[in-house]
Amino acid sequence: MNLTLRVWRQSGPSDAGRMVTYKVEDVSPDMSFLEMLDVLNERLIVEGDDPIAFDHDCREGICGMCGMVINGVAHGEQRATTTCQLHMRHFEDGAEITIEPWRAAPFPVVKDLVVDRSAFDRIIQAGGFVSVPAGSAPDAHSVPVRKEDADAAFDAATCIGCGACVAACPNGSASLFTAAKITHLSLLPQGQPERLSRAKAMVDQMDSEGFGGCTNTGECTAVCPKGIPLDTIAQMNSDYLKANAK
Amino acid sequence: MKFTEGPEIRDTKAPEGPVEERWEKRKFGAKLVNPANKRKLNVIVIGTGLAGGSAAATLGELGYNVKSFCYQDTPRRAHSIAAQGGINAAKNYRGDGDSIYRLFYDTVKGGDFRARESNVYRLAQVSVNIIDQAVAQGVPFAREYGGLLDTRSFGGAQVSRTFYARGQTGQQLLLGAYQALERQIAAGTVQMHTRHEMLDLIVADGRARGVIVRDMVTGEIERHLADAVVLASGGYGNVFFLSTNAKGCNTTAIWRAHERGAYFANPCYTQIHPTCIPVSGEYQSKLTLMSESLRNDGRVWVPLRKNDERAPGDIPEEERDYYLERIYPSFGNLVPRDIASRAAKNVCDEGRGVGPGGLGVYLDFRDAINRLGRDAVEKKYGNLFEMYERITGENPYDVPMRIYPAVHYTMGGLWVDYDLQSTIPGLFVIGEANFSDHGANRLGASALMQGLADGYFVLPTTIGDYLAAGPFGDVDDEAVAQAEIRVRDKIDRLLAVNGTRTPDSFHRELGKLMWDYCGMERTEESLRKALERIPELRAEFWQNVKVSGTAEELNQVLEKAGRVADFFDLAELMCLDALVRSESCGGHFRAESQDADGEALRDDEHFAHVSAWEHGGEDGPVLHKETLEYEYVKMTQRSYK
Numbered sequence: 001m002n003l004t005l006r007v008w009r010q011s012g013p014s015d016a017g018r019m020v021t022y023k024v025e026d027v028s029p030d031m032s033f034l035e036m037l038d039v040l041n042e043r044l045i046v047e048g049d050d051p052i053a054f055d056h057d058c059r060e061g062i063c064g065m066c067g068m069v070i071n072g073v074a075h076g077e078q079r080a081t082t083t084c085q086l087h088m089r090h091f092e093d094g095a096e097i098t099i100e101p102w103r104a105a106p107f108p109v110v111k112d113l114v115v116d117r118s119a120f121d122r123i124i125q126a127g128g129f130v131s132v133p134a135g136s137a138p139d140a141h142s143v144p145v146r147k148e149d150a151d152a153a154f155d156a157a158t159c160i161g162c163g164a165c166v167a168a169c170p171n172g173s174a175s176l177f178t179a180a181k182i183t184h185l186s187l188l189p190q191g192q193p194e195r196l197s198r199a200k201a202m203v204d205q206m207d208s209e210g211f212g213g214c215t216n217t218g219e220c221t222a223v224c225p226k227g228i229p230l231d232t233i234a235q236m237n238s239d240y241l242k243a244n245a246k
Numbered sequence: 247m248k249f250t251e252g253p254e255i256r257d258t259k260a261p262e263g264p265v266e267e268r269w270e271k272r273k274f275g276a277k278l279v280n281p282a283n284k285r286k287l288n289v290i291v292i293g294t295g296l297a298g299g300s301a302a303a304t305l306g307e308l309g310y311n312v313k314s315f316c317y318q319d320t321p322r323r324a325h326s327i328a329a330q331g332g333i334n335a336a337k338n339y340r341g342d343g344d345s346i347y348r349l350f351y352d353t354v355k356g357g358d359f360r361a362r363e364s365n366v367y368r369l370a371q372v373s374v375n376i377i378d379q380a381v382a383q384g385v386p387f388a389r390e391y392g393g394l395l396d397t398r399s400f401g402g403a404q405v406s407r408t409f410y411a412r413g414q415t416g417q418q419l420l421l422g423a424y425q426a427l428e429r430q431i432a433a434g435t436v437q438m439h440t441r442h443e444m445l446d447l448i449v450a451d452g453r454a455r456g457v458i459v460r461d462m463v464t465g466e467i468e469r470h471l472a473d474a475v476v477l478a479s480g481g482y483g484n485v486f487f488l489s490t491n492a493k494g495c496n497t498t499a500i501w502r503a504h505e506r507g508a509y510f511a512n513p514c515y516t517q518i519h520p521t522c523i524p525v526s527g528e529y530q531s532k533l534t535l536m537s538e539s540l541r542n543d544g545r546v547w548v549p550l551r552k553n554d555e556r557a558p559g560d561i562p563e564e565e566r567d568y569y570l571e572r573i574y575p576s577f578g579n580l581v582p583r584d585i586a587s588r589a590a591k592n593v594c595d596e597g598r599g600v601g602p603g604g605l606g607v608y609l610d611f612r613d614a615i616n617r618l619g620r621d622a623v624e625k626k627y628g629n630l631f632e633m634y635e636r637i638t639g640e641n642p643y644d645v646p647m648r649i650y651p652a653v654h655y656t657m658g659g660l661w662v663d664y665d666l667q668s669t670i671p672g673l674f675v676i677g678e679a680n681f682s683d684h685g686a687n688r689l690g691a692s693a694l695m696q697g698l699a700d701g702y703f704v705l706p707t708t709i710g711d712y713l714a715a716g717p718f719g720d721v722d723d724e725a726v727a728q729a730e731i732r733v734r735d736k737i738d739r740l741l742a743v744n745g746t747r748t749p750d751s752f753h754r755e756l757g758k759l760m761w762d763y764c765g766m767e768r769t770e771e772s773l774r775k776a777l778e779r780i781p782e783l784r785a786e787f788w789q790n791v792k793v794s795g796t797a798e799e800l801n802q803v804l805e806k807a808g809r810v811a812d813f814f815d816l817a818e819l820m821c822l823d824a825l826v827r828s829e830s831c832g833g834h835f836r837a838e839s840q841d842a843d844g845e846a847l848r849d850d851e852h853f854a855h856v857s858a859w860e861h862g863g864e865d866g867p868v869l870h871k872e873t874l875e876y877e878y879v880k881m882t883q884r885s886y887k
Contacts (some may be wrong), residue, residue, distance in 0.1 A: 011799075012799070012800075028526075028527050028529060030526040030527055030638075030639075031527070031529050032531070032637075034531065035529045035530070035531050038529065038531055038750070039529055042748050042750060042751070044794075045748045045792055045794050045803055046746065046747075046748060046792060048794060049794070050794060050795055051794065051802065051803060053800055053802055055319060056493060057318060057323055057325070057492040057493055057494050058323075058325060058327065058328045058492040058493075059492070059493055059531060059532045059534075060328055060532075060534045060535075060633070061633065061636075062327050062328050062414070062417055063318075063323040063324075063325070063327050063328065063492060064322070064323060065318060065319065065323045080632075081636060085633070085636050085637070087636070087637065087639070089639055110463055110800060111799075111800045114800065116319070117319060117320065118319070118320065118440065120320065121320050121321075121322075121428060121431075121438075121440075124424075124425060124428045125428045125429070125431055125432040126432070128425055128428065129383070129425035129426060129428060129429045130382065130383050130384045130425070131429065132379070132382040132383055132426075133304075133307040134300070134303070134304040134307060134379055134426075134702040134703065134706065135375070135379070135702070135703070136382075137375070137378040137379045137381065137382035137383075138378065138382065139378055140337070140377045140378045140380075140381040140382075140395060141339065141394055141395065143381075144389075144392065144393025144394055145389055145393050146389075146393055147389045147390060147391050147393065150386050150387070150388070150389040151386075151389075153384070153386040154386035154388075154411060154412065154418075157386050157418060157421065158414060158417070160417075161320065161322055184384065184386065185384050188384050188386065190381065190382055190383070190384045191384050
């Protein structure tokens, strides 16, 4: 396959940035999207150009480090798929592909396609945990958990923190990310003691980071590689309201 | 490659007495640090995977002043996150005959009698606390309808002791550790440095006192001082270029500590995982593992005939060779990883492999689907099947999966004593980065167990014994300056070469060489060839590598070049270690040492020891042996027939 790429290049936070066009030839349909970029970068290095910087690590769809807006869609058009798991067989020979970084004010560009997502860590710091120091836990079987609750908690807990939800949201909201963690912990008995204070602290932190509000457009869940359901946001709002009513 | 032999290591600091009392004894004997003193004691932790993340969080909870570093943009990305199958614990919730002793026994035997009994027993003891801790944190393990935890049998175990969270156990456990870590960051006990890479260890007055790191965004070289340093930087499987490791996994932190004086133990022990998706082309950047839980229901086979090009569905039952069931009737498809991997290699070497290049075997779910129904199979393995289809474009419900072994884990690592302290006082090494608990072969679902055992429970106790004598005062300026100069020199040298080949192209070539000559099967001849080729390729690297950009910016080519440079040196030591160990054991198979059936043949008379390598100068490395003694589990040849 032969492709034309239009890629966002930005040397650093203070650079204005621009789209640059590259031709890539002899792409195998079995390549992953990132392997296709590897091939281009190898060429750029040898030619003395600056290769395209992008974040990636596990390349098996679980670490959450990779993420690009491909043809206008976070992680590309393939559903429930991270950028690293997207393969070239889903593109037509001769296609033109645009590649951009996540765009949201709380995710400033570091370089090219690399953005700073540390705002997510600060949301977790605000309360996305159960306060249980090592060594203080009772026997694991002392508190049974209904299977339905454990399964639903797991579904919310599969969030990989990639930030696609923010990139896709017209408001730049981090509601799906925050709600996933709140829901995971609020469905389990272990999460109950801190349930309301957690919801309040995390939502307040999310707001103070400059993420937008949720208006139920559902773009977040559509691009989410793990399919985190939209109703987690209802759970978050409910806990948040209760916390504020106290 | 030259080497010399130095004095044996005689004291591992494990207490004497009955094995089940040793950890209790050590805990009681460890000096305590006055709570008021803890916040005056600084500890650096490198890496935020299961071991490093849990250690940093726990040390923070105890009140130490912790600095944590990772190369990713957030600690939650560490590669522990990719572990799929599960975590072992001797809970015996099933009442199926499991016990601490049995987990200990299985792990010593599974490690092919090359691990320490004292360490392994402690691991089995602590395993039960890990599950309690994780559940209390809200880790959503799989549960049964009664609300209790579900378990499965996994990777060659005959009891059901593996706890799991669908195919994402590593993710859920890591997020538990990450959340505990973030809690400590918020509390101010842990200072987090993301996108920082450790490039050297500061050793002053015989103690590890800090690290030199590079800020990967600005390129700034920073010095961080402390009273103790903990390395939790993971394994070095990426020396093979293609492995199941994340792209960023590297040996730099442990290798540079090795250069500063930490012994490197059993570098040749690498684990080749039997169930990975085969290579599809030259551009391949990494390999993806399919959890070996798939072997519980999938049947492994190849065609009976060589070069059989028929589609799998067209090959009748009697022309299929379910070779694991045939050769190992009592364990069948559930034999340990090293055995399953080598068996796959053997049938492919016979010309009976399937898929492109004949480097693959089938993992077939047809019978499981007929027996249990498609829904039940989907419930158990749905996410794995999806992942397979995403990568290969083939649907495993209709066509058998194709799998092939790939480098997955490294049992070798920096040598540590019972306290997890290296040969440099004040340098502790935990998780995959050390060598301690898995011997020559790691059992499935034991990596998560070891990482968390080290980080939550073992290190926080043993490091206190060391720190009780601290704080250790000012650090000698000269030692810090020297370390910084070494780092800057290396970066300058890499940028100055300005050759024509990328770091990746060298890495790929080194990896191929290691896979061919120091991979699943090793011979004296292949290892000698590797020891000849590696220095040549390294010389070419230093003359012809091309690193674009500058040191004062985000420069992924420079990062990569530094890591590849260290992989060259490590590769050489791995081949030397593999050459000197002329027996076969666990994941290390020397073709010269096999029995009549082609099974690995250990040589306990000459090799029942740990090989701990001291970094050498002109005369090459120095080999120190630590004799292994088995008081409880009698040394026998493993048999899974």
